[in-house]
Amino acid sequence: MGTLEALLTGSRYEDITTRPRHAATLKFSDDGAQGVLTVTDEFTSALATTTDDQIRAVAHPWSQTEEFWGLADPADLTELLQDLRDLAVRATQHQHHLYCWTSL
Numbered sequence: 001m002g003t004l005e006a007l008l009t010g011s012r013y014e015d016i017t018t019r020p021r022h023a024a025t026l027k028f029s030d031d032g033a034q035g036v037l038t039v040t041d042e043f044t045s046a047l048a049t050t051t052d053d054q055i056r057a058v059a060h061p062w063s064q065t066e067e068f069w070g071l072a073d074p075a076d077l078t079e080l081l082q083d084l085r086d087l088a089v090r091a092t093q094h095q096h097h098l099y100c101w102t103s104l
Contacts, residue, residue, distance in 0.1 A: 008046050036100070055085065
C-alpha cells in the first residue's frame with residue numbers, strides 16, 4: 001500500500017518505506033502464501049480524514065500503477081477506498097492500528 005499512501009499523502013514512496021509500521025511482517029504461514037503486515041499510522045490517519053473528492057482524485061492514478069498492471073477500474077477502487085476510509089475512521093476513533101492480510 002506504499003504507492004497508495006504516497007498518492008494519498010503526497011509523501012515520497014522512499015520516505016514511506018522507512019516508517020516503522022510500513023509493511024512490517026507480523027505473521028506469515030509456513031508456505032508464505034498468507035500473512036499479516038502492519039500499515040503505517042500516517043496512512044491510517046490520512047485515510048480517516050480523506051474526503052470522497054480526494055478518494056476519486058486518487059483512484060484514477062492508483063489504477064494506472066504497476067500494482068494493477070494499469071488495468072484497474074477507478075470506480076471499483078473508489079468503492080474500496082471508501083470502505084478503507086470507513087475502517088480507518090473506526091480504527092482512529094478507538095486508537096487502534098490497521099493491518100493488511102495478504103493471500104496469494
